[in-house]
Amino acid sequence: MKHRAAVLGTGQTHHRSKRLDVSIAGLCREAADRALADAGVGIDQIDAVVVGKAPDLFEGVMMPELYLADALGAVGKPMLRVHTAGSVGGATGIVAASLVQSGVHRRVLAVAFEKQSESNAMWALSISPPFSMPVLAGAGGYFAPHIRSYIRRSEAPAHIGAMVAAKDRRNGARNEYAHLRQADMTMEKVLASPMLWDPVRYDETCPSSDGACAVVLGDQAAAEASSQPVAWIRATAMRTEPTMFSGKDHVNPRAGADAAAALWAAAGITSPIDQIDAAEIYVPFSWFEPMWLENLGFAQPGRGWRLTESGATEIGGQIPVNPSGGVLSSNPIGASGLLRFAEAAMQVTGKAGEHQVPGARTALGHAYGGGSQYFSMWVVGDTPG
Amino acid sequence: MTDVAVIGFAQAPGERHSPATTNGVEMLVPIFGEVFEATGLAKDDIDFWCSGSSDYLAGRAFSFVSAVDAIGAFPPVMESHVEMDGAWALYEAWLKILTGEAEIALAYGFGKSSAGNLRRVLSLQLDPYLLAPLWPDSVSVAALQARAGLEAGVWTQEQMAEVAVRSRADGAGNPKAVRPRSDGSRSAVDLLAEPYVADPLRAHDCAPVTDGAAVVILAAGDRARALAERPAWITGFEHRIDSAALGARDLTTSPSAASAGAAAGAARAQVAELHAPFTHQEIILRNALCLGDEVRISPSGGALAGNPMFAAGLARIGSAATEIMAGRADVALGHATSGPALQQNLICVMEAK
Helix, strand or coil: CCCCCCCCCCCCCCCEECCCCHHHHHHHHHHHHHHHHHHHHHHHHCCCCEEECCCHHHHHCCCCCHHHHCCCCCEEECCECCCCCCHHHHHHHHHHHHHHHCCCCEEEEEEEEEHHCCCHHHHHHCCCCCCCCCCCCCCHHHHHHHHHHHHHHHHHCCCCCCCCCCCCHHHCCCCCCCCCCCCCCCCHHHHHCEEEEECCCHEEEEECCCCEEEEEEEHHHHHCCCCCCCEEEEEEEEEECCCCCCCCCCCCHHHHHHHHHHHHHHHHHCHHHHHEEEEEECCCCCCCCHHHHHHHCCCCCHHHHHHHHCCCCCCCCCEEEEECHHHHHHHCCHHHHHHHHHHHHHHHHCHHHHCCCCCCCCEEEEEEEEECEEEEEEECCCCCC | CCCCCEEEEEEEECCCCCCCCCHHHHHHHHHHHHHHHHHHHHHHHCCCEEEEHHHHHHHHCCCHHHHHCCCCCCCCCCCEEECCCCHHHHHHHHHHCCCCCCEEEEEEEEEEEEHHHHHHHHHHHHHCCCCCCHCCCCHHHHHHHHHHHHHCCCCCHHHHHHHHCCCCHHHHHCCCCCCCCCCCCCHHHHHCCCCEEEEEEEEECCCCCEEEEEEEEEHHHHHHHHHCCCCCEEEEEEEECCCCCCHHCCCCCCCHHHHHHHHHHHHHCEEEEECCCCCCHHHHHHHHCCCCCCCCCCCCCHHHHHCCCCCCCHHHHHHHHHHHHHCCEEEEEEEECCCHCEEEEEEEEEEEE
């Protein structure tokens, strides 16, 4: 039997390219303390801790959760460490939700982080393991051909990516925690920035960030005891497919579509574009907004870019996407998924401040990872549903 | 709470130097086939998959991504991964069944420990600012722990050697144990005549560097009853972690194992498969779990007969479940550990019903 679970509080760090003022533990604790304060929960009330981050080689620390046990108040408690590539932040939220939904625990702390300045993520991705296709210099080169394929299939105009980037950077300027805050960013400026991986320009690319995100989840009794508004977890979904195989569709991967279909069914949502008020979608390169709008079922295949072009994904539009500024404004890789999940919760609890979508009651958090092969997502709402 | 049982287990033979790649596929495909044949299940019957492995062991980012190729994950599967021993993947799989999202779940773990210098690789698990830069290796850290127990009078070198003698004899009867380490011909006196590897640890005190993999299948309620004659029902599944500060805890005890064991009902076990990569750690665990002399310890030979990193803990649970499924025990315990000097411990108590 599935028990109800809710987000009692969220917290995140100020994301920067180098957080030299804190250790890895200090970074995680900054997010955890904010989440605990937001939830009105003491660290002694936490039953278990779930830690998520992307590859250990990004910091050069093997299984850093072992060392983080003290800083995160986990000594004497259960601690789990999740790693599902770029989707790990989302998976961390889902594993934490499982701890409550299974009836095993009452209150759980989930923390996800990346401190990219400790090492060099691009080169950590650029080793050549035997029998695997090398990623070469970072993720942009890997994904650019998929974007070109999308543009060709959908006949999208060339400026759509720049529209997404300008919107997300302007949204980021409304988010006090965002790494990049560019209130005056325009499509023209994006189009004038240097080309990195055709068709992805410099300003259409996520930054490398140090940062952490934390959420406190609770069961129904803990949620009802909270003096704060809570975000009820309506549904979660995870799906995986291989990186490479004959028939793989990198533009519209089936694992993402299957996860979305399962998510909407479990949440009782029949028309996502009408029933979702805000969507935090993992968009590390601008063009993934229209691609994922289609993969998630907000638009028919080939028509996602029309939603973007119409302004529907702006705050105040039909389906605001990444009101927080998204991954394009802050990318502490391991935390980026949990940030999407936490921002969705912030929207339905009315705690999103300057980037609040007015009246948001139901929101999506989404993450993906690997070679567009790991997907994790949740729907949260202001009522249990 | 939903009843959940172990209904299947398979493990790759422990090898000192496997020719397999670090992504686990070559070790996993045969044991997936083995466990499916034994249970009558197929890939499509698995509602949830969860794996445990380590990027640092493989020396590359995202090593588990390639392991998915062993599943044949298309159509896409519901799947997750922990950067921990597969025992914790089994814990996540157990949660997924309790939520009702899955009825049958498969957990696997794999590790090619020989790919690098293991004791040096494991140094990177230590505090990255204050301890890891000194490169204390995992065997030396365990030696400090063994020395602390000797000095405190908690164990003797003879008792440590007796653990090795029993393990080697049991390992000789386990076709999956690492050869030639597993042999029953040497006495404690013989072993104590050997030189130290890291004083006070001798070679027989340390688990062999082992490549391997393991898989365990869980099923809920009636599905378990239909799939196995004698399912190993999980009646206690708990894990805890201790402080990472080696100087801040009493290394001769294991509070996390004691707490997890008490919560899981460890003291009722008739047989216990303990994941003790060093002889003195078995003594610590027996004390922490209140396992008396009547409890049969690690009939498989335990981790000293084969310690595939990130699979050995899961293999302990699978081996303990096998004791129940085969009718040799009614209550069995599987244990997994992670981190330096037994920092993190997991206990899974299983019973026949």
